[in-house]
Every structure is written in structure tokens, then in C-alpha cells.
Amino acid sequence: MSLTLAVGDLTPLLVIVAYLALLIVLGLVSARFFRGTAADYFVVSRSVGSFLMLMSIFGTTMTGFALVGSTGKAYSTGIGVYGLMASWSGLIHSACFFLIGIRLWAVGKRHGYLTQCEYFRERFNSPALGYILFPILVALVIPYLLVGVIGAGKAIQPITSGTFPDLFPVLRPDGTPNPALHGGVPPWLGMGVICFIVLFYVLFGGLRGAVWANTFQTLVFMITGVVAFYMIASKLGGLTAASEAVAAHERAATRLAREGMIGRAQFFTYCFIPLSVGMFPHLFQHWLTAKSAKAFRLTVVAHPVCIAIVWLPCIMIGVWAAAALNPPAADANTVLGRMVATFVHQPWLSGLLGAGILAAIMSSLDSQFMCIGTMFTRDVVLRITGPDRFTDGQKVWIGRGFIFGIVVLSYLLALVLQTGTHVFDLGVWCFSGFASLFPLVFAAVYWKRATKAGAIAGVLVTAVVWIIMFTLDMIAKADRPPGQDDETLVFGAVMPVTVIFLASAAALIVVSLLTPPPSRATLDKFFDPAESN
């Protein structure tokens, strides 16, 4: 007896598979450059140059939201999304790289730090600060990481819909196929494959594998947005015709401005969110990989331009979609996929779009897996056993073990949380948490009067205020379906991060001023005497 399965157009799936295969090859090649030391595995022997630095940091800060979410947000709230998220980030991310990143690279190189906890513990001469900070950082990274895993699984299914109708049927309640998802690779499988691929190149190549993969992936998702923009614009009759159609459309025309779409206070207070890059543990680790301080230069200058290259095309596609899509999209996150499917009719572009979305997601995931593995190895195991208990090679294997465990745990959590939770809203809350810890890193780098007690107070107040506001938000949206708009993320017209950030900064400053200043020895260790000249 033979079993025949119906198979649809395989082109999108094959493009995605080819892209994932290239990542495997990159992982294998990067592993051949591994020098066998912990420093090489965790921070690429501090040898990364300008271009790799730019691509890996840009790829790490951009998530799948840069392609899918930006288009969907522009579709629902118009052009203001660019100013809200992209132009603020262009100014503030580069400021963080210039003001914080270079200093932390220097102090990391001078004293051999690999994790934030190691740095803060010694900067404030307080093991307690390390113990308080570690669970907070891990608790903030894991939901951020889950957003990526779940997003990847959900992105693959619609792009491959129709490929395996017999194997992966998705039916409506009336028994008819759901055309958007029917026959697509299901999320459990998509998430599993993505986790496996990231695990593969991080496990074998360490942070070098992640840096190389990020560079490749960043180029892929930058090219994807531009190609999709060009092809969609052509099919809509050119740039002018596409935009004039929006201006002439009664409902869509509101997307061309911000009035009634975004509040002015919200637009301004969003400036706090990009400060989160100053406290991302995975970005901290990337900063440490720089060959020299000069390796930061290209990143500092080109980052705002790279953001514009990715975001501008997606925002325009989202705005055009408001007039072009009929019927309107019920789920804003499907807008980019629908625009490609409706106007381009090129399966290879659908595949490239899928690869681009996965590239944006995976270029953040790999660094997050890597940093959590590093943190558990350095801040837990070596802290308990002592730095000399294990050889360098053993430390690498401990790190690999933790990375493996974190990937498996993330996959299992993603399986449980993929439906019925507000995990995507949780992503914004993670950013708010990191951003609210920014006063800590800024004070550590620049304020000699900051004290141990002030730092601990700042971290604790951040945690308490964050929990209160998060609980209020969850109560407010308890009856709403998951993934619905984030209106409740605005408290009294401002972003909640404003309140948490100000409370955190106030606690750090007030308590520092009320407690004795740090010792001369501590200041000499962490501040360059040339700075006071």
C-alpha cells in the first residue's frame, strides 16, 4: 500500500531551508576558528573589528518587530511609529554605544570581566548587588527571548501555508481549511527547528558563531525590506501612485500624519525605551568582543542609518496597505505577508521574506542564549566554586551545557505559552525594565559619588515599581484577547517606563548622597585619571 501526500508550492519553504542551511555552514566554519579558550568562546578573544561589530550589534538590537511589527503598527497607527521607535533609537542607541559601550569595553578589557554582574559587583564593591541583579536580568531576558522563539514559529506557518495540506491541516470551526495557515509548518515544528539551528551555531562557534551569523542575518533582513518595498511599490503603480492612493482614501489618509493616532506625551516619553540597550546583558557581551575602542566608531555613526534602511520601507508598506488591502487585515502582524502575497505573487519573495523575518529574530536570539549561558557559568557556577576550580576548557563545556539547557527550557516554555498569553506585550515590559535600570549603568560609568547602597536601592525600586505597574497593566487587560493593541501600556498619557525610570534614578541619587562615598581605591580602579584633566 502506498501513501501519497499532497504537496503544494515548495519554493518559499526551500528558500527558508537554504537560508537555515547556510547558518549551519557558518556555525561549522566559525567552529574551525575556535581557539579552545573561555575568552574565545565567550567574547571572541576580544578580536571583533568595525564591520562585524556594526552588523552584530545592529542585528542584536533589531528583532522580528523591525520587519513585521513596524509594518503592522504603521498600518494601524500610521507614520508616527517611525518617530516613536526608529528615530528615537537612532539618536539614543548610538548615544549609549558612545557614552556607555566604549567605557564598558575598556573596563571589561582592563579587568577581564565577561558579565554585567561581575562588573557591577566590583564597581560597587558589593557581592549583594550581584546576587540581586542576576535574577532580575535573567527574568527580563527570558520573556524577551520567548517573544523571539514564539514569533519565529508563528512567522513560518503562514509563509509556508499550502505546502503540506495533508500533513498539517488547519481547519476553521465549520471544517473548511483556513487559507492563511492550512498546510503550513506548524509553530511547534518551526520553533523547534529555529531553536536547533541557533543552538547548533552557538554551541559550536560560541559568540564568534553568533557574530558571524548575525552579520549574515542582518544583511539578509536589510535586503529583504528593501526588495519587498521596491516590488510592492512597482505593483502599486510606483511610489507616487501608491502614496496618492492613501491620501485619497478617507480612512487610510489619517495614517499620513499623527493627529489622533499617537499621543504627544507618549511620543515624547518613548525616548526612555531605547535606553534599554545600555543594560541589555547580551549587548554588554557584544561590546566586550571589540578589538579596540576604534571598532565602535562605525557602529556609533552608521546605526541610525541602518535603522532607517530597515524601518522606512516597512513603514511605507504599512501605510500603503491601509488603502490597498481589501478586506482590511484583522491582525496587523499579517500585513507585510499579505502585501507580498497580494501584490507580488512571487513565491521566492515570500520565502525571502520568511528568511528575513527569521534573520531578524534569530540575530537577537543567539546573543540572548549565549549571554544567559555565560551568566550562569560565570555568575553562578564559578562564583560558587571559585574561578580556579575548572580549567578553561571545562568552563567552555559548562557554558555549552547551560546554553543547551536554556534553549531546551525556552522551547518548552514557548510551547506552553504560544497561545493564550500576552507574551508579546511582555516584550515591551522587558524593554521598560532594562531601560529603568539605565541610571545604574550610567552612574557606574560616570558618577564617582554613586554608592553601593544607592545602586542597590535603585535596582530594588526598579523591581518594585515595575512589578506594581506590570500588575496594574495585566489586571487592566485581563479580559482582552492576547496580542491586541497596547493602549493600556500608557499610564496617564505617558509610557510606564517614565515612572519606573524616574523612581529608579531618584532612589539611586538620594540614597547615594545619604551614604558614605566609595573608597579611593575603588574609584582609581574604575576611572581613568585622564578623565579628570
Place this chain on the structure above:
Amino acid sequence: MSGTKRSNAWRLVWIGAAALFILHQDFWFWNDRSLVLGFLPAGLAYHAAYSIAAALLWLAAVKFAWPSHIEQWADAGASDSRTKRGGRS
């Protein structure tokens, strides 16, 4: 670059950053639906130019306010610190 020149450059960069910070709140384009170059909404064109201005600001910072001493400071203490920390790096 001498300390005074770098310090003046720092001040100029800070003034530029503060100006850009304020200019982000472009209330004058808030309700403007006109299209620049026939296709780009005015508010979006403004913020696209803003991104370029941010890149230029940071280019000036890198060129004129670069903390050149920091590299020497990082290198100078690296070997001593690693020795003290039991070879960790």
C-alpha cells in the same frame, strides 16, 4: 587633540544632542498630510532626515570628541588585572 579642544568638542556634541532631542518633538508636522517628493509623508520625511542628522552628529562626536585616552587606559591595566584575577579573561 589637546584636552581643551576635546572638551570644547564635547560641549558642542552635547549641545547638538540636546538640540536633536528637542527637535524630535516636531509638533509643526503633527497634522501635516502633504507628500514630500510626491510620495513621502512630511512627518516621515522629517524623521528620515532626523536619522541622517543623528548619524552626522555621531560622526562629529567620533571625529572631534573621541576619548582617545581610553584605549591606553584599557590596555595599560589589562595584563596586571588578569594576573591578579587568576588568569581570568
